[in-house]
Amino acid sequence: MSFIRRLTAVCTPGLCRSFSVSMPNNGTYSCKVLVIGGGTGGCAMAAKFCRRLPKDNVIVLEPSKDHYYQPLFTLVGAGAVTVRDTRRQEEKLLPKKAQWIQDSAKCIVPESNKVVTVNGHVIDYEYLIVAVGLINDYDKIPGLCLALQDKSSGVSSIFSAAYCEKTFSDMQKHKEGNAIFTYPDTLIKCPGAPQKIAYLADSYFNKTNVRSKTNIYYNTCLPFIFGVPKYAKELLKVVKRKNINVNYKTVLKEVRPEKKEAVFFNKDKSEDIVMNYSMLHVTPPMQTPEFLRTNEKLVDENGYLDVDKFTLQSTKYPNIYGIGDCTSTPNSKTAAAIAVQSYVVEHNLLATMKKDEPKFKYNGYGACPLLTSYSTCILAEFLYGGVPHETMPFNQATESVTAFYMKKYLFPAIYWHLMVRGYYHGPETIRKLMHPFEKS
Numbered sequence: 092m093s094f095i096r097r098l099t100a101v102c103t104p105g106l107c108r109s110f111s112v113s114m115p116n117n118g119t120y121s122c123k124v125l126v127i128g129g130g131t132g133g134c135a136m137a138a139k140f141c142r143r144l145p146k147d148n149v150i151v152l153e154p155s156k157d158h159y160y161q162p163l164f165t166l167v168g169a170g171a172v173t174v175r176d177t178r179r180q181e182e183k184l185l186p187k188k189a190q191w192i193q194d195s196a197k198c199i200v201p202e203s204n205k206v207v208t209v210n211g212h213v214i215d216y217e218y219l220i221v222a223v224g225l226i227n228d229y230d231k232i233p234g235l236c237l238a239l240q241d242k243s244s245g246v247s248s249i250f251s252a253a254y255c256e257k258t259f260s261d262m263q264k265h266k267e268g269n270a271i272f273t274y275p276d277t278l279i280k281c282p283g284a285p286q287k288i289a290y291l292a293d294s295y296f297n298k299t300n301v302r303s304k305t306n307i308y309y310n311t312c313l314p315f316i317f318g319v320p321k322y323a324k325e326l327l328k329v330v331k332r333k334n335i336n337v338n339y340k341t342v343l344k345e346v347r348p349e350k351k352e353a354v355f356f357n358k359d360k361s362e363d364i365v366m367n368y369s370m371l372h373v374t375p376p377m378q379t380p381e382f383l384r385t386n387e388k389l390v391d392e393n394g395y396l397d398v399d400k401f402t403l404q405s406t407k408y409p410n411i412y413g414i415g416d417c418t419s420t421p422n423s424k425t426a427a428a429i430a431v432q433s434y435v436v437e438h439n440l441l442a443t444m445k446k447d448e449p450k451f452k453y454n455g456y457g458a459c460p461l462l463t464s465y466s467t468c469i470l471a472e473f474l475y476g477g478v479p480h481e482t483m484p485f486n487q488a489t490e491s492v493t494a495f496y497m498k499k500y501l502f503p504a505i506y507w508h509l510m511v512r513g514y515y516h517g518p519e520t521i522r523k524l525m526h527p528f529e530k531s
């Protein structure tokens with residue numbers, strides 16, 4: 092049995108079945124720090140360690156040539172920016188000192204510090220940072236894939252670069268009837284986005300004079316509108332003012348595009364509800380990529396990389412850290428969270444390299460700019476346990492024009508110029524300046 096074949100046998104058998112050892116370009120690489128995933132967290136960490144280590148000490152394993160600033164997908168769905176505005180070439184974002192292997196991880200073998208890729212490369216690492224995010228699980232909902240691919244179905248999702256422009260095209264085509272917005276029964280990235288797009292649709296339908304002929308429904312699996320009570324209270328006022336029907340504990344289970352019907356399951360009544368739609372915006376169920384989810388040595392019972400929620404170090408392998416949406420930390424999965432996490436991972440991994448204990452602690456910070464129209468936003472910021480932790484000197488639960496323009500212009504600029512380059516660690520310094528007399 093060849094070396095690579097022996098390695099893949101260590102991985103989940105089903106996963107590695109299609110693995111080929113006859114690829115002409117199979118190679119063996121080695122590095123001090125391997126970063127899997129070149130999205131928000133991966134780029135930030137690669138930049139940080141490239142500054143700290145000599146050239147060729149950092150490898151980034153990332154299959155995609157494009158990198159998207161996903162938080163703007165909501166405004167793409169509302170027609171306020173284009174998907175092109177959200178995209179940059181991966182090669183221009185990754186630090187020059189990093190080696191980029193444009194391939195996907197097939198399996199991690201943590202006991203021998205190796206990663207095998209889909210194309211058959213083997214990468215030896217000393218330290219590993221896992222930053223592979225969450226993927227959309229469209230197949231969990233029968234009928235959804237076909238409906239998303241059909242241009243005239245009225246079904247779209249801002250949670251994908253491929254379908255977020257369709258949301259605006261569906262809004263333009265909508266003239267009357269039900270516009271339904273969903274929230275699934277899995278953990279998702281940006282838990283505020285499913286309702287933001289409903290608020291923007293309401294504003295758009297008002298602009299195009301079809302609102303009076305439209306019923307807007309927000310069907311969510313959750314028993315509340317938002318997980319942080321301070322913001323939930325204000326959002327309920329928005330929902331009331333906009334006359335949006337909220338159905339709690341109601342989960343999309345099937346789409347029937349040929350009849351323009353969506354089937355929901357109501358958990359309280361334990362019954363199916365069939366609703367007609369003119370427009371259906373789906374927030375798909377999400378999960379970690381399969382190669383990670385099925386690696387029992389590394390994940391928790393839900394398939395997330397099992398890390399200490401404060402230090403972000405793997406609970407099982409000290410030379411492995413996690414950052415971003417793919418980890419088990421019970422925070423709101425946002426880019427804002429990753430900014431704060433990147434500082435913690437950087438300093439804790441440096442301590443691990445020196446054989447010290449990781450001392451820095453992630454406080455669970457997350458932020459969610461809840462767009463309530465084309466010019467207003469509630470800027471939610473909070474820590475573990477849903478404790479509000481606001482940066483600005485005004486009450487951020489109030490709808491604000493300033494927060495809207497921060498979301499549209501300031502945050503993307505911070506992202507491209509500072510965050511993915513490893514220079515942004517969240518707004519804590521600004522917060523301290525804005526609240527000089529507050530005890531930390």
Ligand SMILES: Cc1cc2nc3c(=O)[nH]c(=O)nc-3n(C[C@H](O)[C@H](O)[C@H](O)COP(=O)(O)OP(=O)(O)OC[C@H]3O[C@@H](n4cnc5c(N)ncnc54)[C@H](O)[C@@H]3O)c2cc1C
Binds near residue numbers: 153160164281
């Ligand atoms: C519609 C929408 C609105 C949002 N709004 C906000 C907001 O207002 N504020 C906010 O802070 N956040 C928001 N977010 C969330 C934010 O974009 C994510 O939390 C963040 O981008 C996650 O970063 P990540 O590095 O964990 O994952 P990603 O940036 O998704 O990167 C994961 C990377 O891993 C790669 N990968 C996957 N599998 C493999 C593999 N097998 N091998 C190698 N690489 C792999 C992928 O190609 C990808 O590049 C929003 C997201 C969406 C979709």
